[in-house]
Amino acid sequence: xxxxxxxxxxxxxxxxxxxxxxxxxxxxxxxxxxxxxxxxxxxxxxxxxxxxxxxxxxxxxxxxxxxxxxxxxxxxxxxxxxxxxxxxxxxxxxxxxxxxxxxxxxxxxxxxxxxxxxxxxxxxxxxxxxxxxxxxxxxxxxxxxxxxxxxxxxxxxxxxxxxxxxxxxxxxxxxxxxxxxxxxxxxxxxxxxxxxxxxxxxxx
Amino acid sequence: xxxxxxxxxxxxxxxxxxxxxxxxxxxxxxxxxxxxxxxxxxxxxxxxxxxxxxxxxxxxxxxxxxxxxxxxxxxxxxxxxxxxxxxxxxxxxxxxxxxxxxxxxxxxxxxxxxxxxxxxxxxxxxxxxxxxxxxxxxxxxxxxxxxxxxxxxxxxxxxxxxxxxxxxxxxxxxxxxxxxxxxxxxxxxxxxxxxxxxxxxxxxxxxxxxxxxxxxxxx
Numbered sequence: 259x260x261x262x263x264x265x266x267x268x269x270x271x272x273x274x275x276x277x278x279x280x281x282x283x284x285x286x287x288x289x290x291x292x293x294x295x296x297x298x299x300x301x302x303x304x305x306x307x308x309x310x311x312x313x314x315x316x317x318x319x320x321x322x323x324x325x326x327x328x329x330x331x332x333x334x335x336x337x338x339x340x341x342x343x344x345x346x347x348x349x350x351x352x353x354x355x356x357x358x359x360x361x362x363x364x365x366x367x368x369x370x371x372x373x374x375x376x377x378x379x380x381x382x383x384x385x386x387x388x389x390x391x392x393x394x395x396x397x398x399x400x401x402x403x404x405x406x407x408x409x410x411x412x413x414x415x416x417x418x419x420x421x422x423x424x425x426x427x428x429x430x431x432x433x434x435x436x437x438x439x440x441x442x443x444x445x446x447x448x449x450x451x452x453x454x455x456x457x458x459x460x461x462x
Numbered sequence: 463x464x465x466x467x468x469x470x471x472x473x474x475x476x477x478x479x480x481x482x483x484x485x486x487x488x489x490x491x492x493x494x495x496x497x498x499x500x501x502x503x504x505x506x507x508x509x510x511x512x513x514x515x516x517x518x519x520x521x522x523x524x525x526x527x528x529x530x531x532x533x534x535x536x537x538x539x540x541x542x543x544x545x546x547x548x549x550x551x552x553x554x555x556x557x558x559x560x561x562x563x564x565x566x567x568x569x570x571x572x573x574x575x576x577x578x579x580x581x582x583x584x585x586x587x588x589x590x591x592x593x594x595x596x597x598x599x600x601x602x603x604x605x606x607x608x609x610x611x612x613x614x615x616x617x618x619x620x621x622x623x624x625x626x627x628x629x630x631x632x633x634x635x636x637x638x639x640x641x642x643x644x645x646x647x648x649x650x651x652x653x654x655x656x657x658x659x660x661x662x663x664x665x666x667x668x669x670x671x672x673x674x675x676x677x678x679x680x681x
């Protein structure tokens with residue numbers, strides 16, 4: 259969009275509350291609710307059929323059942339989240355298993371991951387964006403099991419990137435040597451998705 | 463809107479509008495395009511939200527002749543081209559009609575005979591967006607069926623549906639799963655969740671059910 263354009267008669271109403279403006283990326287506004295966005299029907303996989311897999315460029319794939327996954331050490335974290343459809347939500351509290359925990363003991367030279375989900379959704383990320391304490395497989399939101407419409411039983415949580423990278427209904431990570439665009443990344447949305455650089459669409 | 467250098471859109475896509483105040487403060491929101499790609503002008507549907515920031519400006523302040531900063535078209539998933547065929551099952555709630563109207567208009571403009579059923583939920587009769595145009599289009603076209611449901615109030619003598627869309631209504635109105643319709647569902651989240659879940663339970667292929675949330679929170 260152009261620079262220097264002023265919208266005649268526009269003053270803006272929803273100035274962000276005192277002390278929060280530096281936490282709201284450009285073009286975003288704060289919401290209290292938790293909007294739901296998805297491209298299709300909500301998958302409902304019974305926990306007895308659920309598993310989580312690390313595969314691809316690894317010595318041997320790793321797989322956890324729901325019970326095994328629940329037995330892994332879980333972390334509690336509070337983060338701000340930013341959706342490409344312009345809403346941001348501050349101080350959301352999650353519990354989940356760090357991707358670092360899942361990758362412990364995994365030998366790989368891969369530089370990228372493709373997260374894949376029930377329902378066929380995928381999203382791609384550089385491996386270094388999901389390691390080093392940056393990403394989790396979250397199963398709990400605000401103290402409650404994650405609701406299906408928000409991605410339950412478990413979703414990827416990568417709060418420093420636009421929220422479409424936090425794949426709902428995630429079932430595994432495929433480690434890859436090369437990058438490969440995921441679902442929205444193939445449909446016009448930015449490959450990396452940094453909200454602070456407003457990387458919403460191709461060309462941003 | 464006249465949009466210079468418009469490179470065209472696909473029916474179902476949306477665009478972003480950015481407003482800038484004199485002190486540099488900006489607000490951005492997305493709105494679905496309701497016009498057909500064949501149309502020279504671009505039409506958006508804006509539902510005015512009392513506590514909103516962008517929609518009251520667009521509905522109350524903006525005048526003919528004003529400029530707007532636009533970005534788009536955006537979104538390649540919730541979109542339909544006439545060559546894709548159907549049948550097409552369109553389910554809308556309120557202003558969620560916008561991208562589906564673009565599909566209905568595109569189908570008409572492209573001369574497509576793909577069968578279409580539109581199930582459209584509105585609060586009341588006067589709140590049915592595009593009511594007259596839909597009536598006219600359906601009257602002249604045996605393969606376009608429009609079914610309304612009114613959830614809050616009905617005019618006297620209303621013989622149509624009078625409740626929120628539910629599985630029973632979809633069973634009656636939607637195509638049979640064996641006909642493999644391509645479904646587009648757009649509206650507030652509860653409607654979209656209900657409809658998408660019910661379609662899958664009725665036996666429709668989840669991969670052929672596309673959804674878009676539409677409402678105050680930017681869907």
